[in-house]
Amino acid sequence: MKRRSAALEILNLKELSVHRGLWENQWLLSSVISHLYTPLTGAIRIPTVSFSPENVNATALAEFGEYIRTVFPTVFKTSFIRHEVIGEYSHLLTVRGSDPSLQPYMLMAHSDVVPAPDEGWEVPPFSGLERDGFIHGRGTLDNKNSLMAILQALELLLNRNYIPRRSFFIALGHDEEVSGQNGAQKISALLQARDIKLAFIVDEGNFILDGFIPHLKKPFAMIAVSEKGSINLRLEVNMTPGHSSAPPKETSIGILAAAVSRLEQTPMPNMFGSGPLKMTLQELAHEFSFPANIILSNLWLFGPLVSRLMERNYITNALVRTTTALTMFNAGVKVNVIPPVAQAIINIRIHPAQTVQEVLDLVKNIVADNRVQFHVLTAFDPLPVSPSDHQALGYQLLRQTIQSIFPEVSTVVPGICIGNTDSRHYTNLTTSIYRFNPLYLHPQSFRSIHGINEKISVPAYETQVKFIFEFIQNADADQEPAPHQHEL
């Protein structure tokens, strides 16, 4: 209740500023955004945690739906915007542009977050507290920042009487962290039934990366043109239970522990050389000084060296191979009972050059114990590679907007997303899916995503709003960027 009244207090501030017409005044507007209030803080306070497709926080998701309607009143009352609630808590906005000859595009984000127990956090994860110039909490990077920034940018454009030329959709899923089956999948099916084809999609994913590659001092923007496949695999061992005072030579726990340990100790093959990574490194080569620039420009010769260097670091390792993470382990009911069943879950991320079937075969060969049973819980292959050439509208619009909003970032490269996104449910609507957050990411902040102390700086969030504000206008321009409003 305390949390809710704090959120309402903030809302009142927003309402005050609207009534006084502050949105018309640039200086006061930025002061409202910077110093008094960002709608993101209220969004973080609503604990929209997903545990599984069957276990989402319905109360929080419903409250979140009310919250966005309240803080973005113009978006939800504009006559050329249609709002639909899908799968109970996801939102689809259809923004009808003035020029029906232009193919529509789609912006995406999600409102649910992974769990965040209080332990280890400097600031409680659902407090949305602003401290030292940062908004703290679960969802500040993944992915309420994008959701709120999209709506805030649109609200600002509408308040300035902007009418988009190109139609676009905004798809806000509520169960991305647990599959997207009730949100993104349903939105995708609905749009397919309406015969919609999209020019491109922009979703969460990669970032402007800073400090991930040794000797590369300058940040670079990596737009993910694909994402890894995935398998959630349950391993199970069943043995005869009994009295722990006379234990058998092997127990279900021991057998399973040995099997998962073999998996952890045996990396999947290094697939360097296939998939978008080669393209990433070649386009990055000129950012390095001698001799790294020569090495990266001649991967035909230095590929083995580069691939060995990449596998030394746990993040770049994820780019060169399929990874296997042991994420759950359950067995035993009492201290003196030999347990009948032991179960473990392995979360596998599939390199673009492999398939679900190939990886399952490798896993079974590594485990090599027929007492271990395998149950595939969920699985999908790596996603197709979207175009990144000069004709690729979505990619080029992102590049153009990155160069305008982040002039210090001189290199924009295509790459792969090691995580999964809701955008994978939309391959029926477009072949051009781009996963990019207009934010700087450092290794430390990377660890905070699904980890502890997730936070976003207030200026970074404002820049994200500005990025989308400009992106929407760029998508309306003809080939050459037309003059438009840069300032919020």
Ligand SMILES: CCCCCCCC/C=C\CCCCCCCC(=O)N[C@@H](CCCCN)C(=O)O
């Ligand atoms: C040479 C370049 C070096 C690059 C280093 C790469 C750095 C990685 C940068 C960003 C990756 C962040 C990934 C963020 C996306 C996260 C989205 C997410 O959490 N998705 C979930 C979906 C779960 C779906 C249920 N099955 C996930 O992937 O677990």
Ligand SMILES: [Zn+2]
């Ligand atoms: Zn996410």
Ligand SMILES: [Zn+2]
């Ligand atoms: Zn996530």
